[in-house]
Amino acid sequence: MKKRSTLYLLVLLLLLGACSAEKEESNQKEEDQKKEEVVEEQQKAEEGTDPVEEVVDEELVARERPENLEEIVQFPIGVLGSEDTNLGNGSVEEVLNEIPALPEDASDKELQNLTNYLYSVFKMPYEDPKVSIEESSLNKPEKAEELASKEQYNVEIVLDASGSMANYMGSKTRMDLAKESIEEFASTLPEDVNLSLRVYGHEGSGSDADKKMSCAAIELVYESQTYNESELSSALDSFQPAGWTPLAQSIKEAKKDLSKYSGEEHKNVVYIVSDGIETCDGDPVAAAKELKVSGISPVVNVIGFDLAGKDEQQLKDIAKAADGSYVNVNNQNQLNNELNKTVNESLKWISWQSSETLDAIVKKSNEVIDMIAMENDWKNNLRKERNITTQSVYSLQYDDKISNEQAKKMVANVDEYYDKHNESIEELSTILMELSEENLDKTLDEIDKLYDENVQN
Structure with missing residues (x-):
């Protein structure tokens, strides 16, 4: 074979x-x-x-x-x-x-x-086409006693709301597609999983005059809690793409958000979704290193949104510094898949063998x-x-x-x-x-x- x-x-x-x-x-x-x-x-x-x-x-x-x-x-x-x-x-x-x-x-x-x-x-x-060229892989399970100690799953999404997210992909803006994917992702989470959403760059404009204000625009619009449809929908409606990209400071704020969840007793997952590089003079790679060595021990997933060239390289470096994963998505289906992947693969298992077998078959079908x-x-x-x-x-x-x-x-x-x-x-x-x-x-x-x-x- x-x-x-x-x-x-x-x-x-x-x-x-x-x-x-x-x-x-x-x-x-x-x-x-x-x-x-x-x-x-x-x-x-x-x-x-x-x-x-x-x-x-x-x-x-x-x-x-x-x-x-x-x-x-x-x-x-x-x-x-x-x-x-x-x-x-x-x-x-x-x-x-x-x-x-x-x-x-x-x-x-x-x-x-x-x-x-x-x-x-x-x-x-x-x-x-190379997106489809991936060998089926299996995450090796942790020992049963280690899984039992993971009492809570906490997921934070750090979302780019800079001006470039207003660019269109087909008939919708990147921001519209991202919001739809986040809503769908949140609705499929198990009832006991906490979700939080932090956005950045959603104030001001891309002009130099607005840079200071825009770079300071980093907000936790949906505080860590289980899924609440109306509250999350209201949070997603509260911002639109606007200005600059304070990526480094946003990563630091995400670390603070999850600091109350010890990595020893919680499974923490951070998604960084961005369509551009740092533009507010910060060092996102250094911030990613700090996030990784913090006590929250997060699984970090960096998702590039329709990127190429040097912009994509910085996000790859961020993922590497956090010992996480990076993927570039070019449509909403890929974004949905990436948002769901890590949480689904990290959930506590019941009848591990049968569930993983089913997952493999479903993956093959997909x-x-x-x-x-x-x-x-x-x-x-x-x-x-x-x-x-x-x-x-x-x-x-x-x-x-x-x-x-x-x-x-x-x-x-x-x-x-x-x-x-x-x-x-x-x-x-x-x-x-x-x-x-x-x-x-x-x-x-x-x-x-x-x-x-x-x-x-």
């Missing part, structure tokens, strides 16, 4: 990082094409013409389209990359109207630049559902991009900005591109399904082994 799993993973890595050889060949062709274009431009220069200015505006020479699934995820979302974009939208017509006409002798490179530009305009958001959803989402997005790009090409032809022959070349290129990526996501989904099946078997074996070693003894 190990050999098969390794083989699958190798194939998977080849899929995600594919096309390197193809790129070399493409680069060579591009070099040859550039040489031809240099000669062509020199000839036209002698005739007093500038092909770049006459053929394509420099802004339309877009970056190359991504060549594999990983690059598609990282490629910026287009200004019109949404589900309701269609050719009848005024925004689409405005973009197409700004595109200058191409001459009949436009080069293949110029046609490619125009195709790339259309892709960059309509490119939609994609969930990273993985399958997630993989099917991921594949369908990718295919739907690819289809929408393909349709709007093709329609745009024909619209340019109808407006006499490109010829019939040029339109045919561009449409053929678009069809080839999307056929290729449809095949890639189908193959990836098949491999993930097979890995998930093997991981379930492995997890069930581990459950039995841990039960025999730790529970029966």
Whole structure:
């Protein structure tokens, strides 16, 4: 089974990082094409013409389209990359109207630049397939007597309410999605679990003039108590995203909030949900270290909300300093899963073996559902991009900005591109399904082994 799993993973890595050889060949062709274009431009220069200015505006020479699934995820979302974009939208017509006409002798490179530009305009958001590439794992249980001494579970959520949380993810703001997830999470907690909610950066604005006030805006809006639907709802309605990001001080305040709960007698869990880095001159990594070594001994989970690059690195460092975990989520379902994960895995067990077995089976089912959803989402997005790009090409032809022959070349290129990526996501989904099946078997074996070693003894 190990050999098969390794083989699958190798194939998977080849899929995600594919096309390197193809790129070399493409680069060579591009070099040859550039040489031809240099000669062509020199000839036209002698005739007093500038092909770049006459053929394509420099802004339309877009970056190359991504060549594999990983690059598609990282490629910026287009200004019109949404589900309701269609050719009848005024925004689409405005973009197409700004595109200058191409001459009949436009080069293949110029046609490619125009195709790339259309892709960059309509490119939609994609969930990273690597989110699904996780081997099923099992938290080893503590000894029975240690679990019995954990009298109370206390959960605190430290939520970013800075101005960037007003940015949209689909049809809702990040803040709206976060609030909905917190409400759903709280409603599923066992009756004896305490929950508290602290927010930061929810006053003032992002201006320098408001920095001091905004950085001081750190508030415990829902004090530690069992779930109360109306009180939590009122607390969540009491703030909106506004200003700066005092992340370090918020972590320090969370430590104070939980200081009354000794780690020896309580299970303390801290969630830090943020879509940005510290902007109030604090040191959140140092604050995370202090939180970890405090007497509350918390389990720390850092959740990055739609992050990338240097912003994500700071949150990773915070999680590492607190000996906790970090994950970046890109949609509400992932946020819901991460909020539920730690508490559910940390609860006292009854009939540990049967419950863990059930969890493994449920996880396998959820993985399958997630993989099917991921594949369908990718295919739907690819289809929408393909349709709007093709329609745009024909619209340019109808407006006499490109010829019939040029339109045919561009449409053929678009069809080839999307056929290729449809095949890639189908193959990836098949491999993930097979890995998930093997991981379930492995997890069930581990459950039995841990039960025999730790529970029966």
